[in-house]
Amino acid sequence: MVALRPLQALRLWQQVCLAEVRNEMPDLSERQLAILLTVYLDPPPHTVRGLAEKLKVTKPVITRALDTMGAMRLLARHRDEEDRRNVLIRRTVEGALFVERFGDTVVAKAGELAP
Amino acid sequence: MVALRPLQALRLWQQVCLAEVRNEMPDLSERQLAILLTVYLDPPPHTVRGLAEKLKVTKPVITRALDTMGAMRLLARHRDEEDRRNVLIRRTVEGALFVERFGDTVVAKAGELAP
DNA sequence: GCGCAATGATACGGAACCGAAACGGTTGTG
DNA sequence: CACAACCGTTTCGGTTCCGTATCATTGCGC
Known part of the structure; x- marks a missing residue:
């Protein structure tokens, strides 16, 4: 706990x-x-329907977010070879850097808080 | 610091x-x-232009946000009697409750974090 | 009193987002 | 093999938000 x-x-x-x-x-x-x-942060696998359930939004929301963040290279889609209906959402180097920097920013802002 | x-x-x-x-x-x-x-969280007075500067957005953004959050009773507008060009943005009871609950949620989630 | 600047609000065009519906492809089942 | 179920994507109509431009009011200096 924090x-x-x-x-x-x-x-x-x-x-x-x-x-x-x-x-x-x-x-x-x-x-x-x-x-x-x-x-x-969560262990794979990540699918459109899994994320939609987790966020309580519809699948097209996830699809569109993947479009947007895919264009920013923050995430990548890969078709699941074992069941080609599924799309697996994977991490990217750029995305990992982005998330790391975000975390660092939060840590830095936390460090500036009054006790 | 935290x-x-x-x-x-x-x-x-x-x-x-x-x-x-x-x-x-x-x-x-x-x-x-x-x-x-x-x-x-910040001491008053709060004005449209002050908030716009602080957030680095244009004044109509603040006006619209005030419309939205005013309708939710989270904030209130009052015309400044000393300079009637100014609108002073004030706190409300509902808004204070909202912010308090938000803070409590963050604290609760922080409490669930692994050490 | 006038001209100018500052204020917040409004109008406009465009971008981004939502859920519902529809679609095409894949897989499982009888 | 036909069909149902499932998948993710696309389309559609609607909502919300953005910055820019414009407006009416107010304040100030001359």
């Missing part, structure tokens, strides 16, 4: 949100970010 | 984002949330 007081939690959120909206960080929507972090 | 390791930071972000997109929490855009937290 010990975090309510005011610290809110301040942390504010600072990271401000960094995001000021374009200090690339601008992904909430859902895109949730998808991205899930792919990079 | 001691947070990169993986914890990312996990925290993931869990709160997932809670948000699953509608466990009301769905505000990143910018709306940044505006809301700024009004509730």
Whole structure:
């Protein structure tokens, strides 16, 4: 667990949100970010329907987010050879770097919080 | 400061984002949330231009966000009596409750993180 | 009183996003 | 083999958001 007081939690959120909206960080929507972090933090395999269930959104939402983040090279699609109905969503080098930097930013903002 | 390791930071972000997109929490855009937290965490006075500068967005963005969050009673507009060109953005009871609950959710998710 | 600048709001065109419906392809079953 | 079920993608109509341009009001200096 991480010990975090309510005011610290809110301040942390504010600072990271401000960094995001000021374009200090690339601008992904909430859902895109949730998808991205899930792919990079949760163990594979990741499928469109799995992600849709996890986020409680419809599959086309995932498809479109994959389109967008695929174009940014943050994620990649691969057809599942064992069942070609499935698309497996994989990590990329660029995506891993993006997620690492995001994590570093959050850590940095946390470090600036009053005790 | 708050001691947070990169993986914890990312996990925290993931869990709160997932809670948000699953509608466990009301769905505000990143910018709306940044505006809301700024009004509730930073000392007044808050003006449209001040918020626009802080977020590095244009004034109509703030106006629209105020429309949306005003309708949700999370924020209120008051014309500044000393200079009637200004609109002062004030806190509301509902907004304070919302922000408090948001903070509690973040704290709860932080409490679930692996050490 | 006038001209100018500042304020926030409104209108406009465009981009991005949503869910529902539809579609084409693949797999499992009888 | 035919059909149902499943998959992800595409289309559709609607909503929300963006920046730019414009507007009405207010304040200030001359």
